Structure formats: C-alpha cells, structure tokens
Amino acid sequence: xxxTPIKQPTAKLxxxxxxxxxxxxxxxxxxxxLPDTPENLMQIIGIYKAYAVPMDFYWRDLLYIAERVFxxxxxxxxxxxxxxxxDLHNHYAGDDADLRIWRGEATAHPELLEFMQKGKTFKMPKxxxxxxxxxxNMEFAEACxxxxxxxxxxxxxxxxxxxxxxxxxxxxxxxAIKAYFKYNPVMLGLYKIFPDMFLEQxxxxxxxxxxxxxxxxxxxxxxxxxxxxxxxxxKGVPDAxxxxxxxxxxxxxxxxxxxxxxxxxxxxxxxxxxxFMWLYEAALPYxxxxxxRTAPFRGTKSYNAQAREVPNNQKxxxxxxxxxxxxxxxxxxxxxxxxxxxxxxxxxxYLKDYYRQHCRGEDDMLIQLGITFQRSMYNVxxxxxxxxxxxxxxxxxxxxxxxxMANRQFFEAQMDRFKRPEARLRDxxxxxxx
Amino acid sequence: MLSFLLWLPVLGASIIGFxxxxxxxxxxxxxxxxxxxxxxxxxxxxxxxxxxSNSGWQFSEYLPWAEPIGLSYSLAVDGLSLPLVALNGLxxxxxxxxxxxxxxxxxxxxSLILLINAGITGALVAQNLLLFVIFYExxxxxxxxxxxxxxxxxxxxxxxxxxxxxxxxxxxxxxxFLGISFLNGATSFDYNIITTQRLSLNTQLILLTxxxxxxxxxxxxxxxxxxxxxxxxxxxxxxxxLLGGILAxxxxxxxxxxxxxxxxxxxxxxxxxxxxxxxxxxxYGALSAIAQKDIKRMVAYxxxxxxxxxxxxxxxxTQLSILGAVTQMIAHGLILALLFHLVGIVERKVGTRxxxxxxxxxxxxxxxxxxxxLLIMAGMASAGIPGLVGFVAEFMIFQGSFSTFPIxxxxxxxxxxxxxxxxVILLNRTCFGKLDNKLAYYPTxxxxxxxxxxxxxxxILFLGIQPNWLLRWIEPTTDLLAVNSERSSVISYQLTNKSxxxxxxx
Numbered sequence: 001x002x003x004t005p006i007k008q009p010t011a012k013l014x015x016x017x018x019x020x021x022x023x024x025x026x027x028x029x030x031x032x033x034l035p036d037t038p039e040n041l042m043q044i045i046g047i048y049k050a051y052a053v054p055m056d057f058y059w060r061d062l063l064y065i066a067e068r069v070f071x072x073x074x075x076x077x078x079x080x081x082x083x084x085x086x087d088l089h090n091h092y093a094g095d096d097a098d099l100r101i102w103r104g105e106a107t108a109h110p111e112l113l114e115f116m117q118k119g120k121t122f123k124m125p126k127x128x129x130x131x132x133x134x135x136x137n138m139e140f141a142e143a144c145x146x147x148x149x150x151x152x153x154x155x156x157x158x159x160x161x162x163x164x165x166x167x168x169x170x171x172x173x174x175x176a177i178k179a180y181f182k183y184n185p186v187m188l189g190l191y192k193i194f195p196d197m198f199l200e201q202x203x204x205x206x207x208x209x210x211x212x213x214x215x216x217x218x219x220x221x222x223x224x225x226x227x228x229x230x231x232x233x234x235k236g237v238p239d240a241x242x243x244x245x246x247x248x249x250x251x252x253x254x255x256x257x258x259x260x261x262x263x264x265x266x267x268x269x270x271x272x273x274x275x276f277m278w279l280y281e282a283a284l285p286y287x288x289x290x291x292x293r294t295a296p297f298r299g300t301k302s303y304n305a306q307a308r309e310v311p312n313n314q315k316x317x318x319x320x321x322x323x324x325x326x327x328x329x330x331x332x333x334x335x336x337x338x339x340x341x342x343x344x345x346x347x348x349x350y351l352k353d354y355y356r357q358h359c360r361g362e363d364d365m366l367i368q369l370g371i372t373f374q375r376s377m378y379n380v381x382x383x384x385x386x387x388x389x390x391x392x393x394x395x396x397x398x399x400x401x402x403x404x405m406a407n408r409q410f411f412e413a414q415m416d417r418f419k420r421p422e423a424r425l426r427d428x429x430x431x432x433x434x
Numbered sequence: 435m436l437s438f439l440l441w442l443p444v445l446g447a448s449i450i451g452f453x454x455x456x457x458x459x460x461x462x463x464x465x466x467x468x469x470x471x472x473x474x475x476x477x478x479x480x481x482x483x484x485x486x487s488n489s490g491w492q493f494s495e496y497l498p499w500a501e502p503i504g505l506s507y508s509l510a511v512d513g514l515s516l517p518l519v520a521l522n523g524l525x526x527x528x529x530x531x532x533x534x535x536x537x538x539x540x541x542x543x544x545s546l547i548l549l550i551n552a553g554i555t556g557a558l559v560a561q562n563l564l565l566f567v568i569f570y571e572x573x574x575x576x577x578x579x580x581x582x583x584x585x586x587x588x589x590x591x592x593x594x595x596x597x598x599x600x601x602x603x604x605x606x607x608x609x610x611f612l613g614i615s616f617l618n619g620a621t622s623f624d625y626n627i628i629t630t631q632r633l634s635l636n637t638q639l640i641l642l643t644x645x646x647x648x649x650x651x652x653x654x655x656x657x658x659x660x661x662x663x664x665x666x667x668x669x670x671x672x673x674x675x676l677l678g679g680i681l682a683x684x685x686x687x688x689x690x691x692x693x694x695x696x697x698x699x700x701x702x703x704x705x706x707x708x709x710x711x712x713x714x715x716x717x718y719g720a721l722s723a724i725a726q727k728d729i730k731r732m733v734a735y736x737x738x739x740x741x742x743x744x745x746x747x748x749x750x751x752t753q754l755s756i757l758g759a760v761t762q763m764i765a766h767g768l769i770l771a772l773l774f775h776l777v778g779i780v781e782r783k784v785g786t787r788x789x790x791x792x793x794x795x796x797x798x799x800x801x802x803x804x805x806x807x808l809l810i811m812a813g814m815a816s817a818g819i820p821g822l823v824g825f826v827a828e829f830m831i832f833q834g835s836f837s838t839f840p841i842x843x844x845x846x847x848x849x850x851x852x853x854x855x856x857x858v859i860l861l862n863r864t865c866f867g868k869l870d871n872k873l874a875y876y877p878t879x880x881x882x883x884x885x886x887x888x889x890x891x892x893x894i895l896f897l898g899i900q901p902n903w904l905l906r907w908i909e910p911t912t913d914l915l916a917v918n919s920e921r922s923s924v925i926s927y928q929l930t931n932k933s934x935x936x937x938x939x940x
Contacts, residue, residue, distance in 0.1 A: 325871055327797060360878050364799045427871075434875070 013404050020415040020425065027411045028404075030396050032382040034375055036237040039354075039431055041229070044240060044376035046351035047343065047369060049226035051376075054342035055219040056109045057116075058141040060085045062212030066205045070260050071180050071198065073187065079138045080126060086113070092251065093220040099250060102220030103227065109219075112136075115345055140338035141211065144290050147334060149207045151289040154314050160210065160256060160281035163274065164203045173202040176260045176267040206270055209258040214282035217254060221247045226348070237379060244383035245390070254278035279387075287384050291377055292417065293317040294334045321377045323422040326370030340370045359434055368434050375428050385414050435483075435493050436509040436559045439476055439519065443469060443526075443548040443555070451545040459540040466530050466544040473551065474523040481907065484516055489910035491561070492516075504615065504622040508561035513911030514690060514760060515558040517904065518683055521767045522558070524893075525679045526551040528886040532672040532775045533584075534782065535882075543584065546576040547672070554680055558687065563611040563623035570684065571604045577673070577681065585668040592661075592668035599651050599661040606648035607688070613641050614696070630697050638700035645692055646704070652685030653741045656715045666734035671778025674730070678737045679771040683763045686744045690759065690915065694748060698918055701751070706839070708749035713842040713849075715742030720852035729780070729787045729860055733773045736816060736856065739849060740766045746842055747831040753916040755834030760908045761901070762827035765815075765894075769824055772812040772890040779805050779883055780864070783876040789860070794869030805879055806865035808887045813857035815894050818850050822898035 016024045023033050034040050061078070064085045069078045086108040091098045094106025117123055119134035129135050152161040163169055177198050181187040191198045225234070225243055234240050256278055258270040270276065296303040296310050296319050303309040311317060319334075326336050344366055347355075355361065355368045389396075393410055394403035418425040427433040446469035450462055457465075485492060491510035499507045511519060529547055537543050553573025560566040574597060582593035615623055617633055630638050651658045666674045694701050719739025726732040740762070747759035780795065781787050783802055796806040815822040818829075828850055836843040897904050 325868075327800065327869060327871060327874070359875060360800070363878055367799050433871075 013401060013408060016408060016412065018412050018415055020418065023425065023429075024408065024411045024415055027382065027385065028396060028408065030242070030386070031238045032241040032379050033385075033425060033428070034237050034241075034379045034382065035429055035431075037431065038236075040375060041234060041237050041240060042350065042354065043372040044237070044379050045226055045229040045234065046348045046354075047372045047376045048222035049348050050343040050346040050351070050369070051339075051373070052219045052222035052226070053109050053111050053115075053346040054136050054339070055215050055222070056090075056112050057081065057136040058138065059212045059215035059219060060088055060108065061136075061138055062141055062145065062208045062215070063088070066209035066212060067259055067261050070205060070262070071177065071187075071201055079130065079135065081116075090216055090220055091254075092217055093223070101217070101247060101250070102224040104220075104223055109223070111346055120345060137338040137342050140334065140342065141215075142208075143294075143334040143338075144286070145204070145207045145211045147289040147294045148211060148285055149204055150295065151285070151293055151314060151317075155285050155288045157284040157288065158276065158280040160270075160276050160285070163270065163276070164206060169270065170199060172267070172269045172271075173199055176262065176269055177202065179262045179265070179267060180260070202269065205260075206258040209270070210256055210282050211286065213254070213256050214278065214286055217247075217251050217278060241379055241383045241386065244380060245387050248279060248283065248383065248387045249390075252277060252279035252283075256281045284384070284388075287381060290320055290334060291322050291381055292320045294319040318417075318420050318422055321374055322381060322418070322424060323420065324374065324424075325422075326367060326374060336370050336373070337366070339373070340366045343369055343373065371434055374424055378425065378428050385411070435476075435480060436495055436511065439473060439480070440509070440552055440555050440559065442473055442476070443552040445469075447545040447548040447552070450548070451541055457541070459537055460535050462540045462544050463530060463535060466548060467527070469548060470523070470527045470530055470551075474520075474527055477520045477523040480511070480516065481520060484511075484907060486906050487910065489513065489914040494561070496561075501622075503564070504562075504620065504624075505564040506562050506622065506624055508565065508624055509559045510561045511559055513908045514687065514915075517760065517764050517907050518680070518687060518767075519555055519558050521683070521764055522551060522554045522680050524889075525675055525767060525771050528679075528771050528775060528890065529672040529675050531882060531886045532675055532778050533670055537584070539583065543580070546580050547676075549573070549576045550580075550676055550681075554684065557684055561625045563615070563625070563628060563692075565623075567604060567608045567611060570607065571601070573681070574600050574604070577677065580673045581665060581669045584670045584673065586670075587668070588664065589668045592664040595661045596665040599654075599658075603648045603651035603685075606644050606651075607692075610641050610644040610648065610692075613644070617641075628696065630700075635699060635703075638697050639703065642693060642697040642700045642704060645688070645697075646708070649685045649688040649693070650711075652688070653682055653745070654685070654738065655711055655742070655745060656718045656738065659715070659738050662738060663731055663734045666737070666774075667728060667731045671730075671774045671781070674734075674774040674778075675771040678734070678774065679767040682737065682741060683767060686741065686748070686759070686763055689745070689748055690756070694751065694756075695915060695918070705749040705751060709746050709835075709839040709842040712742045712745030712749060713845045715739065715745065716846050716849040717742075717852075720849045720856065723856040724852065724859065726856075727789045729789060729792070729864060730774070730777050731787075732789075732856060732860055733770070733777060736773075736853065737766070737770055739853065740770075740816070742849075743828060743831050743846055746839065746846055747835050750835035750838040750843075751916060752834045752838060753913050754830050755838070756912040756916050757905065757909055758827055758830030758832075758834050760912055761823075761904060762831060764904060765823040765827040765897070768890055768894050768897075769812060769815045772808070772887060772894065773816065775887055775890070776805055776809045776812060779879055779887075780809075783879060789863045792864045793867040794865075794874075796865040797869040797874065800874040800876070801869050802876065802879055804884055805887070806861075808884075808891055809865060810861050811891055811894075813861050815898070817854040817857050820898075821895070823894045823901065823904070824898070826898060826901040826904075 015021060018024055027033065034044070061081050064081055065078050069075050072078070089096060089106035093100065093102040093104055097106060119129045121132065121134050177191055178188070181191065221244065225240060228234055228243070254277065255272040256276040257268070257272045260267045260269055293314065295317065321336060324336055326340070347369065355365045359368060389407055389410055393407050396407065398404055446466065450465060480493065489512070491512050494510040495508070497507040499505050526547060550573055553569050553576065556569030557566055557573070560569055578593050578597045581596060582589055585592060611623065614628060614630060617637060618629065620627055647658070654662050666678055669677060716739045719735050719737070719742060723732045723735035723739065726735060744759045744762050747755040747762065777787065780792070780802065784792060784795070786792060795801040796803055815824045818825045832843055832847055
C-alpha cells in the first residue's frame with residue numbers, strides 16, 4: 001500500500017494572505033491542489049485508468065511515427081500501428097521491465113487491443129474503422145506534441161530544444177534524411193533545395209519521440225494507480241499525488257532520445273548518450289506546454305489578437321487543460337473533446353455509475369469526464385509542483401522558518417498562475433463543478 | 435356532428451373536474467389527451483366530409499332555444515370557421531403537452547383547457563349572434579383563471595387586465611349585435627336572418643365602429659393592445675399558446691364574419707383607415723419586439739405585428755388578400771404556438787427568459803440543441819422564409835393587398851424584414867455564443883416535451899411546401915366574401931358619387 005504521511009512542519013509560519021491561501025496551506029501540508037474527498041479520489045483514479053489505455057496507444061504510435069514512419073511524404077497509414085509496436089515492451093511494466101511500475105503486461109493493454117478490433121461499432125477492417133473515425137484519436141497526441149514543439153525553448157526547462165539547433169543534431173538529421181531518401185531522387189532533390197524544411201520535420205519527429213518516451217512512463221504509472229485503488233490502497237487524494245511524486249523521482253533520469261530505423265539500421269538523431277533526462281526534457285516541458293499554455297484558435301472560439309485577447313508573450317498563454325472550458329463548443333487550446341472521446345471507451349464501471357447519477361447522466365458523460373480529467377490534471381500538476389519544490393527547495397517539515405518561507409513563496413508564485421479568471425482552480429474546489 | 439365537437443370537451447371537463455376519488459396528475463393528463471385526440475380526430479373527419487365546392491354553411495344544426503329573445507341553438511361551419519376549429523383542436527393537444535406533467539391543481543387545469551376548447555369551438559360554429567356572444571364571453575372565465583392561478587409573478591395584474599379588456603370587448607360586441615337586431619326589427623339573432631341592408635350608411639358606420647373596437651381589443655390592434663404583452667408573458671406557455679394561437683383569432687374571425695360580411699358597404703368606407711391601423715400595428719409590433727429583453731414578451735409583440743397583416747388584408751378585401759388573411763390566421767396560430775411552446779421549454783429548463791442571461795443553448799451536450807434548432811425553424815417561419823407556411827400567407831397578403839393599398843402594403847413588407855431582425859437578435863443571443871459552464875446544468879428536454887414541437891414543425895413545413903392542403907378548404911368561402919365585398923364597394927362608390935353630384939347641384 002502506498003500511503004505517505006502528511007508532513008507537519010515544526011516551525012510555524014503566519015497564514016498566507018494569498019487569494020488561494022487555503023490551497024497554499026494544503027500544499028504546505030503535503031497535500032494536493034485538489035480537495036481530499038473520497039469522491040475526488042474515485043474520480044481521478046477512474047479517469048487515470050481511462051486515460052492510460054489510449055495513452056498506451058499514443059506512446060506506441062508516437063514512437064512508431066518518430067522511428068519508422070519518419071519522413072514518409074504521404075503518411076496515410078501512420079495511425080495504423082503494426083504488431084511490432086503493439087508487442088513492444090514497455091520499459092516500466094512486465095517481467096523484463098527496467099523498473100517495474102505496473103504489475104501488468106509489458107505489451108499493449110488488452111482493453112486497447114479489444115477496442116482496436118471492434119471499436120465502438122463492430123469488428124471490421126482497420127481501414128473502415130479509421131475512415132469511420134472509430135479509433136483512438138492520435139490527433140490529440142499530435143496536438144500535445146506540437147504544443148511542446150511550439151513552446152520549445154521558451155519554457156525555461158532543459159536543453160533538449162536548444163540541442164535541435166546544434167550542428168551535431170543537424171549532422172545526425174542530415175545523415176538520417178539522406179539514408180531515408182537514398183532511393184528517392186525527387187525527395188533528395190527537394191532536400192537539396194529546401195534543407196530547412198526537412199530539418200524542421202525531423203525536429204518535430206524528435207518531439208514525437210520525446211512525448212512517446214514521456215507517456216511510456218505515465219501509462220504504467222496510471223495503470224498501477226488504478227490497480228492500487230481497486231485493491232483499496234489509496235486512502236486519499238494526497239496518497240495519489242505522492243505516488244506520482246515518487247514515480248517522477250523514480251524515473252526522472254530516464255533517457256530521452258530519438259532513434260530512427262531505416263532499412264534495419266538505427267540512426268541516432270538524438271543519442272541516449274546526450275544525457276537528456278525524462279524529468280527535465282519531457283515531463284516538465286510537457287506540463288508547461290500542455291497543462292498551462294498550448295495555443296488559442298482551436299475549437300470554435302476564436303480569439304482576436306488585435307483586441308489583445310491573445311497575450312503578446314508565449315509564456316503568458318493560458319489555454320491548457322488547467323484553464324480549458326471542456327465544453328466542445330467554445331473551447332480553446334488542445335481540443336479536449338478528442339481525448340474525452342478516447343477516455344469514454346475505457347471508463348471503469350464505478351465512474352460510469354457515478355456520472356449516470358449526475359447532470360444528464362449518459363447524455364453528458366463526455367463533459368463530466370472532461371471535468372474529472374481537469375480535476376485529475378490539477379492533481380498531477382500538484383505532484384509536479386511538489387516534486388519541483390522537493391528538487392529545488394526544502395522539505396515541508398524543515399525546522400528553519402526561512403526555508404519554509406522560501407517554500408511558501410514558491411507555492412505562491414505557482415498559485416499566481418491561477419489568478420486568471422479562466423483558471424479552473426476555484427471551480428475544482430467545489431464538488432458540484434461537473 | 436358539430437354538437438359532438440362542442441359538448442365532448444364539456445363532458446370531458448365535467449368528468450375530470452367532478453370524478454370522485456384522487457387521480458394522479460399524469461393520469462388526468464392522459465384522460466384529457468384522450469378527449470383531445472377524439473376532438474381532433476372528429477375535426478379531421480369533418481374536414482374530410484366537408485364539401486370543398488360549397489362556399490356556404492355545412493353540417494348545420496338547429497334547435498329553438500329562447501325564441502322570445504331570438505336565441506337559438508344554431509350551429510354550422512364554412513371555409514372560414516372550419517380551419518379555425520381544426521386549429522383549435524390541434525392547439526388544445528399541444529397545450530396539454532406544453533406544461534410539465536406535475537402541474538398544480540391538475541383537475542382544474544385540465545378541465546379549464548377542455549372548457550376553453552369548447553368555448554372557442556362554440557364561438558366559431560355559432561350561427562346566432564347571441565350564441566356567439568355567449569361562447570365569446572364564456573371562454574374568458576377559464577382563460578382568466580388559467581392566467582390568475584398558473585401564471586407568472588404578476589399574474590394577478592395581468593389576469594385582471596385581460597378580464598377587463600376582453601369583457602369590454604364582449605360588451606361592445608353585444609351592444610353592436612343588439613343594435614343591429616333592434617334597428618332592423620329582427621325577431622331572431624340567427625345569421626341567416628340578420629342583415630344590415632335596411633340600415634342607413636351612418637348607422638352601419640356607427641355599429642361597425644363599435645364592432646371594430648370590440649374585436650380590435652381581442653385581436654388586439656394598436657392602441658387597444660396593452661393587455662396582450664402582460665397576459666401573454668405572465669400566462670404559462672400552454673395558456674399563451676391558446677391565447678395567441680386561437681383566442682386572438684376570434685377577433686380576426688369576427689372582423690371578417692361580422693365586419694366584412696355583415697357591413698360590406700360601411701366596410702369599404704372604413705377600409706383605408708383600417709389599413710392604416712393595421713400597418714401601424716405591424717410596425718409597432720415589430721419595433722417593440724426588437725426592443726424587448728424577455729423572449730416571451732418579444733414573441734408577444736411579434737404577435738401584434740402579425741395580426742396587423744390580417745387587418746390590412748381584410749381591409750383590402752380582394753379575393754387573394756382575404757384568402758391570405760385566413761391563411762395567416764392558421765399560419766400565425768401554428769407558428770406562435772411553436773414559439774411559445776419552445777420558449778416555455780427554455781424557461782422551464784434554464785429558469786430565465788432574459789436575453790442578457792441566455793446564451794449558447796445550441797451546445798450539443800449541455801445545451802438544448804434540439805429546442806434551439808426548432809426555435810431557429812420557428813423564427814424562420816415567423817419571418818416568412820419561403821418553404822414555410824408563414825411565407826405562403828404573407829405572400830398572398832402582400833400580393834392581394836398591394837393593388838388596393840400599395841403604401842400600407844409596402845410598409846408591411848418592410849416590417850416583415852424587421853421580423854427577421856428581432857428573430858435574429860433572439861436566436862443569436864439565445865442559441866448561439868458560448869454556453870457558460872457555471873450555469874449549464876440544465877435538465878434534459880424530455881421526448882414528450884419535444885413531440886408537440888415536432889408536430890407543429892412538420893405541419894408548418896408541409897403547408898409551406900403544399901399550401902393547397904390548407905387553401906382548398908378556405909378558398910370557396912373567401913372568394914364568396916370577396917365577391918360580396920367588391921359588389922358592395924361598387925354600390926358604395928356609386929352612392930357616394932351620386933351624393934356628391936346632388937351636393938354639387940350638377
């Protein structure tokens with residue numbers, strides 16, 4: 001059972017005067033931004049499970065695109081995952097795991113395989129499932145990848161994005177591009193004329209790999225959390241958050257790389273030896289780009305840049321899931337509808353029953369699960385905030401008041417980002433927000 | 435046959451009202467529905483039995499009643515009244531399903547709905563002036579009670595205002611009818627005996643004016659309209675459907691039946707004035723609707739405007755315009771019922787009718803997407819978009835009236851553009867935009883709530899594409915009315931010219 005005791009600082013600080021003082025005090029006590037209620041725990045664990053199954057597809061396909069599809073000019077079948085990648089062993093699940101986080105199988109999750117066969121309609125050829133859009137929405141995963149690429153260096157974490165402009169990277173990419181188009185003079189000719197265009201595509205593919213490697217870790221984490229909950233393991237939201245914090249530190253050093261396989265040969269565009277680490281080059285940029293920032297002009301709500309509805313600086317963007325209106329109409333940022341649709345197929349029964357009791361039951365389950373997802377991501381963000389505090393600052397039970405004050409300033413600075421009216425931090429404090 | 439149509443709802447009301455024991459609201463609604471279905475079925479059967487080539491009275495029934503005062507139980511229908519009787523039957527069904535299942539004091543509620551049906555049917559099929567007035571006055575009581583008991587916040591004020599105005603309307607009509615009878619020395623109030631030909635033109639004008647004010651209140655026409663916005667807004671959506679959909683039509687029915695038909699000569703003299711009043715009503719209704727913030731009030735003002743078209747067309751008195759006027763009565767009844775039904779759903783689910791609060795109801799998951807789509811459809815029908823029954827009626831009115839009153843007709847055409855303006859405002863603010871997550875916890879619209887809207891939409895579409903299915907019942911009667919009216923206009927023109935010649939001494 002995973003249960004972390006709540007830290008009680010020996011030194012006392014005066015109460016915070018921040019508008020989110022309650023949340024800050026909760027973080028200082030080692031808890032989550034999400035209130036600790038059985039209902040919240042049930043919701044977030046249920047949704048982690050529903051998220052992990054499509055995520056098991058996302059990471060496999062992201063790696064497949066980065067490693068195999070690569071620069072295919074007409075990548076019509078990039079979402080048609082070959083058996084090789086369905087059988088690909090997750091490094092954090094199964095008997096041969098590097099670090100076994102989930103006690104389940106290393107290959108694709110059985111529920112995922114079942115869904116890929118039947119979809120929400122019935123068993124039919126893969127192409128028909130694809131054309132009928134009866135499949136996992138990889139478009140969501142690609143939107144997340146693009147958000148990471150677009151915000152890239154501006155996020156202040158790691159050196160991964162800077163490396164994409166290095167001569168070493170360009171040389172590696174050049175080798176891979178030439179090898180890939182070895183028997184295609186037309187594309188080689190185009191590469192000669194527009195080298196930057198091809199290079200930019202490879203940079204994007206490196207982010208495919210980055211995100212794929214990030215989610216390869218997260219899928220077993222969420223599966224394991226679901227199993228622990230089913231076994232009666234978690235006693236509250238802080239336990240779930242602390243499991244994430246522990247998980248983050250356990251895999252923080254996992255290498256982030258980009259390998260391409262061309263005619264049986266491996267081209268290391270970003271070698272493992274570069275030392276890019278999972279926490280700094282994937283996890284933190286992902287949270288920043290996808291949870292906080294993403295981009296406007298998605299969904300049907302359009303923002304008028306001339307009317308200053310869009311911030312001048314990318315770092316001030318606020319269109320991520322922590323701010324998103326999960327309604328399918330009028331939303332912004334990465335369209336949560338696609339993910340909501342994916343998660344809908346894999347909801348555990350207890351969560352379905354819960355949704356049936358509220359609002360419009362079956363009819364608006366997509367919205368309800370979207371808001372649950374928002375709650376769960378506030379919990380993941382809490383874990384990231386606690387992990388950062390743990391990595392950069394002081395323990396919560398530090399006896400030195402100055403250290404505790406430094407922690408508080410850190411928490412207050414994090415909470416400042418939720419002062420915006422669009423932020424849903426206020427909403428998730430209320431159980432009736434559905 | 436008509437007696438069955440008249441007494442069945444009374445029987446239904448009695449059973450529902452006085453049946454011993456406790457009956458659940460849902461069961462009472464089922465019983466009322468059974469009666470309403472039989473009434474509607476009987477009406478449809480009458481429509482199939484109606485001789486389309488006969489422009490006169492059909493299905494006549496006569497029983498002497500109080501002969502010393504000239505009152506008889508005389509019933510019949512023609513192409514003017516039968517479509518309205520059918521509309522009455524249909525809207526009664528719609529009204530039953532326009533209120534939630536758990537209405538308070540359900541026995542009284544459903545009894546009154548059936549009594550309203552009987553009262554309106556009685557007024558439409560009556561062949562005796564006194565009998566008409568009896569039914570015309572009788573249906574005020576159930577309407578008053580329905581507004582006063584199941585109305586909104588200001589129901590007391592609205593119901594008293596409605597009662598006072600419409601009671602005055604009834605008194606004026608009674609006075610005019612008594613005047614017609616006494617001045618003629620008639621011993622009966624039966625339609626086939628009453629005539630105004632022996633009365634002087636001045637007497638006719640006085641009596642017609644009294645009648646016009648009486649029916650003008652009922653329609654209502656500007657400036658006699660002030661009871662309408664309050665009554666329509668405060669009444670529940672079911673009552674608003676009956677008020678605007680069918681009760682107001684008794685006013686326009688009276689104009690044609692007793693104004694145009696009974697006073698053809700005097701009518702031709704007052705017609706230009708009526709056209710002006712009609713145009714003012716149309717413009718006033720449209721402009722006032724644009725200024726509203728309450729969607730129910732907006733629909734109420736739109737009703738004033740649309741009834742104005744009927745007055746202009748009736749004043750013009752051509753074959754096409756009168757046909758258009760009667761078609762507009764049916765079209766407006768259907769469209770207004772649809773609008774009020776949908777507004778009622780919005781109010782029940784969202785809890786407000788305020789345009790400043792409503793937003794994004796088109797949202798497919800948490801909004802009211804079907805209701806919004808039907809509301810757009812109803813708005814289009816009301817604005818006279820081709821392919822819908824509103825267009826058919828308005829087109830006939832404009833084309834039929836233009837030769838007689840070109841300027842009022844042109845102004846009415848402009849006003850029909852204003853209709854589009856306020857409906858765009860309504861739809862834009864209500865259905866489109868972003869649904870606020872904080873507010874969007876509206877209950878689902880039940881299938882039983884949507885079915886009436888689908889039925890009305892289907893009829894509006896069908897009659898818009900195939901208007902002959904409506905016109906074939908109306909046309910013979912309106913043609914006859916127009917011929918009589920034109921003949922009287924010629925006589926009136928000749929008389930006026932003769933008088934002028936005598937006056938000038940030539």
